[in-house]
Amino acid sequence: MVTTDTTRVTNGSNGTAADPGYAERKNRGRLQEIAAGKWFPPVVDHQLEREEPVLTVKNFCLWYGKAQALFDVSMKVPKSKVTALIGPSGCGKSTLLRSVNRLNDLVDSVRISGEMNLYEDSIYAKGVDVIELRKRMGMVAQKPNPFPMSIYENVIYPLRIDGVRDRRILDEVCETSLRGAALWDEAKDRLHQSALGLSGGQQQRLCVARAIASEPEMLLMDEPCSALDPIATGKIEDLIDQLRGEYTILIVTHNMQQAARVSDYTAFMYLGQLVEYGATASLFKKPQLKETEDYISGRFG
Amino acid sequence: MVWLAGGMLALCSVMIIALILLVVVRGMATFWPGAIASYHTVDGQIVTGEVTRSSTYEPRPELIDTLPPEAQERARQLLAANDGLAERVLVRTGNYELDNSHFAWVSNYTIERMEKPEWFVVMERLTWGRFYGVPTAFYVDGELVADTPADVWREFERHHGDIRKRWQQRRTLESKAIGRINHQQESARLELRGAEIAAQQARLNHGVRSEQYLQAQAVFERQQQRFNQVEAEFERRYADIREEIVALNQENERYQIRLMTVNGQEKSMGMAEVVRAYPANQLSLLGRIGVYLDRWQEFLLDDPREANSEGGVFPAIFGTVVMTLIMVVFVVPFGVLAALYLREYAKAGPLVSVIRIAVNNLAGVPSIVYGVFGLGFFCYLVGGSIDQLFFSEKLPNPTFGTGGILWASLTLALLTLPVVIVATEEALAAVPGSMREGSYASGASKWQTIQRIVLPRAMPGIMTGMILAMARGAGEVAPLMLVGAVKLAPELPIDSIAPFVHLERSFMHLGFHIYDLGFQSQNSEAAIPMVFTTTLLLILIITLLNVGAIWLRNRLRRKFVVSAV
Numbered sequence: 001m002v003t004t005d006t007t008r009v010t011n012g013s014n015g016t017a018a019d020p021g022y023a024e025r026k027n028r029g030r031l032q033e034i035a036a037g038k039w040f041p042p043v044v045d046h047q048l049e050r051e052e053p054v055l056t057v058k059n060f061c062l063w064y065g066k067a068q069a070l071f072d073v074s075m076k077v078p079k080s081k082v083t084a085l086i087g088p089s090g091c092g093k094s095t096l097l098r099s100v101n102r103l104n105d106l107v108d109s110v111r112i113s114g115e116m117n118l119y120e121d122s123i124y125a126k127g128v129d130v131i132e133l134r135k136r137m138g139m140v141a142q143k144p145n146p147f148p149m150s151i152y153e154n155v156i157y158p159l160r161i162d163g164v165r166d167r168r169i170l171d172e173v174c175e176t177s178l179r180g181a182a183l184w185d186e187a188k189d190r191l192h193q194s195a196l197g198l199s200g201g202q203q204q205r206l207c208v209a210r211a212i213a214s215e216p217e218m219l220l221m222d223e224p225c226s227a228l229d230p231i232a233t234g235k236i237e238d239l240i241d242q243l244r245g246e247y248t249i250l251i252v253t254h255n256m257q258q259a260a261r262v263s264d265y266t267a268f269m270y271l272g273q274l275v276e277y278g279a280t281a282s283l284f285k286k287p288q289l290k291e292t293e294d295y296i297s298g299r300f301g
Numbered sequence: 302m303v304w305l306a307g308g309m310l311a312l313c314s315v316m317i318i319a320l321i322l323l324v325v326v327r328g329m330a331t332f333w334p335g336a337i338a339s340y341h342t343v344d345g346q347i348v349t350g351e352v353t354r355s356s357t358y359e360p361r362p363e364l365i366d367t368l369p370p371e372a373q374e375r376a377r378q379l380l381a382a383n384d385g386l387a388e389r390v391l392v393r394t395g396n397y398e399l400d401n402s403h404f405a406w407v408s409n410y411t412i413e414r415m416e417k418p419e420w421f422v423v424m425e426r427l428t429w430g431r432f433y434g435v436p437t438a439f440y441v442d443g444e445l446v447a448d449t450p451a452d453v454w455r456e457f458e459r460h461h462g463d464i465r466k467r468w469q470q471r472r473t474l475e476s477k478a479i480g481r482i483n484h485q486q487e488s489a490r491l492e493l494r495g496a497e498i499a500a501q502q503a504r505l506n507h508g509v510r511s512e513q514y515l516q517a518q519a520v521f522e523r524q525q526q527r528f529n530q531v532e533a534e535f536e537r538r539y540a541d542i543r544e545e546i547v548a549l550n551q552e553n554e555r556y557q558i559r560l561m562t563v564n565g566q567e568k569s570m571g572m573a574e575v576v577r578a579y580p581a582n583q584l585s586l587l588g589r590i591g592v593y594l595d596r597w598q599e600f601l602l603d604d605p606r607e608a609n610s611e612g613g614v615f616p617a618i619f620g621t622v623v624m625t626l627i628m629v630v631f632v633v634p635f636g637v638l639a640a641l642y643l644r645e646y647a648k649a650g651p652l653v654s655v656i657r658i659a660v661n662n663l664a665g666v667p668s669i670v671y672g673v674f675g676l677g678f679f680c681y682l683v684g685g686s687i688d689q690l691f692f693s694e695k696l697p698n699p700t701f702g703t704g705g706i707l708w709a710s711l712t713l714a715l716l717t718l719p720v721v722i723v724a725t726e727e728a729l730a731a732v733p734g735s736m737r738e739g740s741y742a743s744g745a746s747k748w749q750t751i752q753r754i755v756l757p758r759a760m761p762g763i764m765t766g767m768i769l770a771m772a773r774g775a776g777e778v779a780p781l782m783l784v785g786a787v788k789l790a791p792e793l794p795i796d797s798i799a800p801f802v803h804l805e806r807s808f809m810h811l812g813f814h815i816y817d818l819g820f821q822s823q824n825s826e827a828a829i830p831m832v833f834t835t836t837l838l839l840i841l842i843i844t845l846l847n848v849g850a851i852w853l854r855n856r857l858r859r860k861f862v863v864s865a866v
């Protein structure tokens with residue numbers, strides 16, 4: 001089940017099996033060596049191979065100017081499951097997420113290599129219609145970013161820009177999306193008031209409603225709860241739970257409990273590399289790498 | 302350091318408040334009807350009129366020597382008691398056609414006594430300025446109907462309203478009805494001239510025998526016939542109107558009032574001449590307020606007269622507001638588009654930086670330079686070309702090829718463009734990146750994002766730019782003198798004659814009006830208070846325009862920026 005390139009790890013450390021501190025040093029050595037610029041292939045759970053992938057990332061590298069932020073990341077995001085990205089701050093989780101819907105195109109200095117595919121369709125091939133591509137994914141940002149317009153207009157924004165005019169369709173999408181985002185009851189009486197009058201948690205759920213309004217094939221969430229209080233966080237988590245099965249969700253989180261609660265699969269990243277990727281239950285209970293265990297148990301860094 | 306900064310701020314505030322206070326106080330006082338005073342001087346003169354202001358000065362000793370001997374001693378004592386200083390008052394004496402001056406100084410050492418004559422009447426007239434005198438007789442059809450001041454005044458008040466109404470009617474006929482005929486006549490003439498030009502052109506291009514020429518010539522002749530008919534019709538209508546006017550005039554000329562000045566000179570005048578009259582020393586407070594408000598109303602709603610130093614400034618108010626609005630209509634879209642390109646589309650680089658610096662520097666170019674540019678580029682080049690293309694039948698008289706409200710607005714738009722660009726760029730930069738990303742992530746294109754998210758969100762900031770531009774543009778005078786502001790515009794730029802909006806017309810502007818009043822007026826003493834009043838009005842109008850814009854901005858801001866987070 002374990003596909004670790006142990007030879008390279010062993011080569012990288014000079015301890016022996018007889019040394020009592022060997023295992024620990026070996027593991028610490030792995031992170032140190034990543035920090036020193038060495039690349040390790042990720043430890044990937046076999047269970048993932050049985051899943052149908054929605055998103056396939058292959059040897060993906062990304063540079064901000066001269067600084068490399070992602071190193072040869074390869075992973076598959078399974079369909080209709082919740083996949084969590086965890087890792088210490090600055091390890092490239094957001095970068096990876098934003099690469100999926102090519103939001104990084106907005107940053108002038110970004111260069112990439114490698115591939116990403118949404119189902120069969122390449123995301124980074126020449127001539128891809130980025131706008132069409134983005135319409136196939138919904139995104140929820142770290143900080144709620146409602147638009148300066150009414151709640152109603154916020155939700156149907158993706159349809160508006162597609163030129164949908166039919167009032168019936170718009171009303172219907174607005175209601176289903178708001179219900180989907182568990183915001184309908186709170187917002188139904190003030191649909192035409194400014195979205196900026198909502199509370200932070202409501203705003204974030206509004207952003208979820210907006211993200212699911214165009215029925216995307218995939219939902220990208222970047223720390224959707226980081227700006228919210230525990231109650232609002234709970235609501236968003238419940239929401240993710242409801243959306244599971246219907247949507248493929250890729251979620252970045254800093255909160256281990258949250259990852260454990262909401263996700264089916266978890267990927268641990270470190271300094272731009274994917275380190276370990278597997279089913280959440282086993283990864284949290286019995287990680288295959290010592291450093292993953294250290295990180296999730298908070299003993300890290 | 303805090304004290305220095307605070308002190309500077311206090312200094313600035315004090316200066317601004319003092320300036321505004323000066324303008325408000327003097328501007329408000331202009332129309333207040335003062336009492337009439339009669340000064341009997343030691344050399345036997347009587348100076349009668351409204352006291353407008355007083356000052357302290359040091360009279361030269363020779364001046365005392367010219368006084369009658371018995372008065373000299375008293376004057377010297379008075380001066381000695383005041384360290385050689387004397388008080389003097391400026392009396393508005395009016396009656397310009399009789400004694401060739403509007404004002405007279407009276408020094409305190411020459412005054413023998415002062416009284417307030419009961420029956421002195423102030424007459425504001427269409428020409429010659431004010432008249433001060435005692436009403437002595439009232440004639441209807443040449444017959445004396447009243448000869449004591451009280452009776453004459455009663456008669457005057459009884460008839461004056463109707464007479465003014467007839468006069469108004471006459472003026473409306475002259476300006477509106479005859480104006481319309483003139484206008485129609487002019488367009489008929491221009492049509493004819495157009496046909497003539499077409500015929501000439503055909504002859505030059507195709508020869509005398511050519512089909513085209515013959516056709517064009519036939520058209521021209523038909524036009525000529527039609528024109529003659531129309532002309533006759535116009536003549537008839539014109540004659541009708543003239544008749545009406547003559548009738549009104551005759552009716553008005555039946556009434557005459559006769560007044561006597563303080564020096565015993567008598568003067569008859571037609572009542573239509575008199576704009577407003579009041580017995581100054583008999584007015585109650587309420588009566589004074591009435592005169593005051595009536596003067597304000599005339600000032601705000603009427604046309605100027607007497608070389609702008611009297612009457613109203615309505616055309617100037619109208620011109621200022623219309624010009625400012627047209628300027629806004631041009632400068633805002635233009636500036637916003639330019640800023641959008643700079644901020645959203647252009648790749649940051651040396652070129653963009655150079656352009657940005659250039660735009661910022663444009664704000665420092667003296668405004669008269671814009672005037673020269675506007676004259677050369679808009680009036681002569683663009684306007685000249687438009688005339689060549691569309692108004693050739695009017696040449697050599699320029700239509701657009703000279704100063705006009707459109708060119709003035711464009712010149713000011715250019716002048717205020719940097720303000721709008723800078724403010725808009727700042728507003729665009731302040732739109733949070735997360736909002737843009739949200740839009741892009743929803744699958745919006747760049748233009749959709751700009752149009753639906755960025756611009757609405759930046760709107761309050763853009764409005765700030767607009768407000769600044771308006772404040773700057775409405776108060777600018779120097780460039781306007783070159784591109785279309787005039788002392789007296791015969792017609793408003795918007796009126797009831799098709800096509801209703803005449804952007805080629807020259808216009809009056811309050812700023813220019815102030816300059817004209819202050820520096821070009823013959824009756825400068827009378828003009829000074831008007832300068833203050835007009836300044837007050839200009840400040841008020843700019844404030845009003847700005848308050849309107851700020852109100853709009855706050856509404857937008859409430860809509861877009863309120864956030865509960």
Ligand SMILES: Nc1ncnc2c1ncn2[C@@H]1O[C@H](COP(=O)(O)OP(=O)(O)OP(=O)(O)O)[C@@H](O)[C@H]1O
Pocket residue numbers: 064069087088089090091092093094095096107254
């Ligand atoms: N626009 C950018 N320009 C240059 N470098 C960037 C940019 N955005 C991110 N980086 C760098 O890329 C690396 C990865 O950043 P990223 O935001 O993906 O981290 P993260 O895992 O999301 O961290 P966090 O958990 O704090 O959000 C960091 O070293 C960061 O400094």
Ligand SMILES: [Mg+2]
Pocket residue numbers: 093094095222
């Ligand atoms: Mg992040």
